Amino acid sequence: MKYMLLVCGDDTADGSGMAPVEPWVEELGDRNVRLHGHRLAQPAEAVTVRVRGGEVLRTDGPFAETKDYVAGFDILECDTLEEAVEAAAKHPVATIGAMEVRPFWPMDGEEEGEAEIRALDAELTDAVREGDVDRIVACYAPDVEAFHFTTGLEAHGIDAFRKAMEGVFASVTGPVTREVLEFRVRVDESIAFGNALVRLRGTLADGEPLDDVLRVTTGYRNAGLRWQIVHEHVSSTKTTSTTTEERS
Incomplete structure (x- = not known):
């Protein structure tokens, strides 16, 4: 089963003491648990797009202004949700932010x-x-x-x-x-x-x-x-x- 792991940062948290992410990436990659992923640019660089009445409405910035934001993503392949949660708990950002674990929509893709x-x-x-x-x-x-x-x-x-x-x-x-x-x-x-x-x-x-x-x-x-x-x-x-x- 594939899971989307959304790495949620907190712009008020002090990340100076956070462990590096590379060992987590390497370990899960070696176990074929982490398939791929990437860090995202800051929310200030986002563009939000809406279409209303056939008109494209563009707003610079994220969908919602909050102190929490999606800083990156990883795609995991795990046998159970519990295994995915365990992997998410070991991510260094979990100590200062939050990890959202969401299963892929079931399909025979x-x-x-x-x-x-x-x-x-x-x-x-x-x-x-x-x-x-x-x-x-x-x-x-x-x-x-x-x-x-x-x-x-x-x-x-x-x-x-x-x-x-x-x-x-x-x-x-x-x-x-x-x-x-x-x-x-x-x-x-x-x-x-x-x-x-x-x-x-x-x-x-x-x-x-x-x-x-x-x-x-x-x-x-x-x-x-x-x-x-x-x-x-x-x-x-x-x-x-x-x-x-x-x-x-």
Whole structure:
């Protein structure tokens, strides 16, 4: 179960004797309890936004002027609320401020996210088979970073990636099949990472057969309405085998 830990400071408290936060972060990180978090700027730097009658009303400053304020946040993954409360009690700010522990709204977010990413990968397989560059590019984010070790393909941004894909399909004749042999994915709220073995088969423009098994490491980002690929690193298992033989 995931919990949002809101670190609430008190601008009237004396924090000079407070223990450093870094050991708490390191300990919970090593135990895979703290997933991520960050400190926030002071309330004076906040902007409060309201919409009334279609008009956007902007107010500089926090939603409410109080001596207590949210100084940062951490996302914890714990088996029980009691475990999350125990972790919060060990946070140094708890000695001068307060820690609000709030469970995430129950939903099958990770399961849904994994299903959506697997559907995205299936769409990529279909698009490769059809040789449809537009459909392939649609699977990637505008700021995608892609690197292909064996072909030297290195693309920074969607325009460079499209050009690289067009070059790939210009180097083959006939359809290309993309077969996913293994695919593992780990999903968080807004990011995910996948590791796959993918077999590509086809015929090169010079008539030589294309048959390669690739190791693919992929980074995904939830763009709000759908997942997109933001990072892709591809290497050939043939290259790895050759390197191993040369070393031996």
